[in-house]
Amino acid sequence: MDLVVVGAAIIADGRLLTAQRAEPPHMAGGWELPGGKVDPGESDEDALVRECAEELAVKVRLGRRIGTDWRLSDKAVLRVWTAEIVEGTPQPLEHLALRWLTPHELYDVDWLPGDRPVIDAIADAHLI
Numbered sequence: 001m002d003l004v005v006v007g008a009a010i011i012a013d014g015r016l017l018t019a020q021r022a023e024p025p026h027m028a029g030g031w032e033l034p035g036g037k038v039d040p041g042e043s044d045e046d047a048l049v050r051e052c053a054e055e056l057a058v059k060v061r062l063g064r065r066i067g068t069d070w071r072l073s074d075k076a077v078l079r080v081w082t083a084e085i086v087e088g089t090p091q092p093l094e095h096l097a098l099r100w101l102t103p104h105e106l107y108d109v110d111w112l113p114g115d116r117p118v119i120d121a122i123a124d125a126h127l128i
């Protein structure tokens, strides 16, 4: 069974929120979608709402799924949903930094390799 990682494409005012990883060392400094691993027995959607609360101190409402399973490695897949913030202002509680990217800035950060096709899909579908 693949390990499932869930990620949120949080969009507000035509911008996409991205977060800079603090660890592990080989990923630190790379930019990703907020999210994390689904716990045993937890639904993907519940995990994503929980991770956004833990990492960003915001309550999110999930929207549509972006694509299907995006392969991260031979053992893990990434599943992504659009999301909107319904409560709070994002704080980098577990990240080095946060950035809101306009469509023009979408490729200005050093995305984790696994995220690049997802960002392409977001751009192609004009989700921001």
Ligand SMILES: Nc1nc2c([nH]c(=O)n2[C@H]2C[C@H](O)[C@@H](COP(=O)(O)OP(=O)(O)OP(=O)(O)O)O2)c(=O)[nH]1
Residues within 6 Å of the ligand: 005, 006, 007, 027, 032, 033, 034, 035, 036, 037, 038, 051, 072, 078, 112, 114, 115
């Ligand atoms: N959250 C997130 N993780 C990603 C993305 N792209 C990507 O390759 N990953 C990788 C990085 C990590 O190896 C893994 C997610 O692990 P994590 O450390 O964020 O998960 P977690 O919060 O549940 O952490 P932990 O309980 O293991 O400490 O997936 C992404 O866009 N968002």
